[in-house]
Amino acid sequence: MYDAIIIGARCAGSSLALLLARKGYRVLLADRTIFPSDTISTHLIWAPGLVYLRRWGLLPAIAASNCPPIRRVSVNLADPGLTGSPPPCDGIDFQYCPRRTILDKVLAEAAAVAGAELREAFTVEDVRRDSGRVTGIRGHSRSGRTISDRARVVVGADGVHSMLARATGAAEYNARPAMTCLYYSYWTGVEAAEVHFIVRSGSAVGAFPTNDGLTCIVSIERIERFAGIKADVEQRYLQSLEIAPEFRERVRAGRRVERIYGTAESRNFFRRPYGDGWALLGDAGYHKDPVTAQGITDAFRDAELLADALDEAFSGRRTYNEALAQYERRRNDSVLPMYELTCHLASLDPAPEQLQLTAALDGQQQQVDRFVGTFTGAVPMADFYAPENVARVLAAAGGQ
Numbered sequence: 001m002y003d004a005i006i007i008g009a010r011c012a013g014s015s016l017a018l019l020l021a022r023k024g025y026r027v028l029l030a031d032r033t034i035f036p037s038d039t040i041s042t043h044l045i046w047a048p049g050l051v052y053l054r055r056w057g058l059l060p061a062i063a064a065s066n067c068p069p070i071r072r073v074s075v076n077l078a079d080p081g082l083t084g085s086p087p088p089c090d091g092i093d094f095q096y097c098p099r100r101t102i103l104d105k106v107l108a109e110a111a112a113v114a115g116a117e118l119r120e121a122f123t124v125e126d127v128r129r130d131s132g133r134v135t136g137i138r139g140h141s142r143s144g145r146t147i148s149d150r151a152r153v154v155v156g157a158d159g160v161h162s163m164l165a166r167a168t169g170a171a172e173y174n175a176r177p178a179m180t181c182l183y184y185s186y187w188t189g190v191e192a193a194e195v196h197f198i199v200r201s202g203s204a205v206g207a208f209p210t211n212d213g214l215t216c217i218v219s220i221e222r223i224e225r226f227a228g229i230k231a232d233v234e235q236r237y238l239q240s241l242e243i244a245p246e247f248r249e250r251v252r253a254g255r256r257v258e259r260i261y262g263t264a265e266s267r268n269f270f271r272r273p274y275g276d277g278w279a280l281l282g283d284a285g286y287h288k289d290p291v292t293a294q295g296i297t298d299a300f301r302d303a304e305l306l307a308d309a310l311d312e313a314f315s316g317r318r319t320y321n322e323a324l325a326q327y328e329r330r331r332n333d334s335v336l337p338m339y340e341l342t343c344h345l346a347s348l349d350p351a352p353e354q355l356q357l358t359a360a361l362d363g364q365q366q367q368v369d370r371f372v373g374t375f376t377g378a379v380p381m382a383d384f385y386a387p388e389n390v391a392r393v394l395a396a397a398g399g400q
């Protein structure tokens with residue numbers, strides 16, 4: 001009998017396993033994959049996400065993976081773009097973009113070192129129930145051997161198509177339809193020491209320096225174009241990188257070194273993340289368009305929130321329902337402003353007021369630094385977009 005069985009061992013599941021194991025709980029961490037393992041996702045981690053990795057003692061392993069610290073962020077919603085250095089977050093003034101083959105392995109290994117039982121190549125097929133309460137799982141190894149296990153709680157950190165969410169009928173709320181499709185690949189010889197994000201009428205590109213001198217370049221298009229793109233991915237991906245002259249020149253100087261990866265799975269929704277004997281974490285409980293690159297940081301934060309909630313419930317300091325209700329509230333309070341920004345940016349059609357504000361920011365470097373800090377999460381949106389701050393930016397622009 002385990003305290004927790006966690007389905008899915010990437011950034012959400014392994015983080016939770018690590019935290020629970022360090023608190024002394026008996027944890028089974030199961031994934032159908034074997035690490036190192038890639039997944040469809042770019043992998044920019046803003047400074048607030050790195051704060052968690054540092055706290056857990058894992059930042060040195062990422063730093064040692066030959067992935068450069070990124071100190072500047074360039075956001076171009078209309079020419080001229082804005083480039084700034086986001087304010088530090090808890091003393092961290094850089095971002096990292098480690099490949100998922102590296103990040104997820106570091107996390108899964110750390111969970112195992114902390115004492116969690118890591119079971120790879122194991123597919124969870126269904127949950128076990130007792131009088132309606134989830135009490136365990138049933139799954140199979142690659143050899144086909146069926147295994148059942150019991151736990152006080154089963155956590156689905158099993159991604160957007162969560163088996164546990166389906167099995168428990170976890171209710172969705174505040175949902176918005178998919179607005180974008182994304183394609184990305186890896187390039188050598190592209191000069192990009194900073195994060196680039198460029199939006200032009202229904203299209204966007206992002207570029208992030210990653211391990212081993214490569215640059216991850218992502219193309220984002222409106223979902224309506226998905227069928228056309230799928231019919232000719234290579235051509236359409238390359239075309240989309242012509243988005244702005246200066247960016248086009250950088251790309252033309254480089255060479256693509258991997259295949260093109262893509263997805264149109266960009267639905268936006270919250271799920272009720274708990275019930276009798278079960279909980280959801282990461283994309284399984286809260287999913288949004290990748291355009292703001294928040295998923296990994298969200299997974300880290302929610303792993304801490306859920307570890308604390310389960311610890312309170314297991315130790316009897318709170319009832320299970322009280323502790324888990326608080327987990328849901330804290331998660332939602334933390335992400336709601338960014339959820340709105342994400343859904344707005346995913347329309348790939350910046351609002352006139354946003355364009356007016358970004359035009360006004362040109363030349364106000366301190367405010368530009370704070371503006372790009374809203375993307376990293378280092379500057380709360382409520383502060384930057386407070387009416388008095390917006391008025392200050394507009395007034396300063398008028399006086400220039």
Ligand SMILES: Cc1cc2nc3c(=O)[nH]c(=O)nc-3n(C[C@H](O)[C@H](O)[C@H](O)COP(=O)(O)OP(=O)(O)OC[C@H]3O[C@@H](n4cnc5c(N)ncnc54)[C@H](O)[C@@H]3O)c2cc1C
Nearest residue numbers: 008011012032041042043044124158159282283290295296
């Ligand atoms: C194109 C794209 C780009 C993105 N870019 C960024 C970015 O730059 N920065 C960022 O922060 N976020 C980004 N995201 C979001 C980020 O990838 C996700 O938020 C993050 O991966 C969620 O992690 P997770 O652990 O919840 O789920 P996942 O990473 O989906 O992991 C789920 C795991 O569960 C396992 N699993 C599922 N079902 C079972 C089962 N039945 N039995 C056993 N194992 C199972 C899977 O094998 C998998 O390993 C992007 C997403 C996409 C799609």
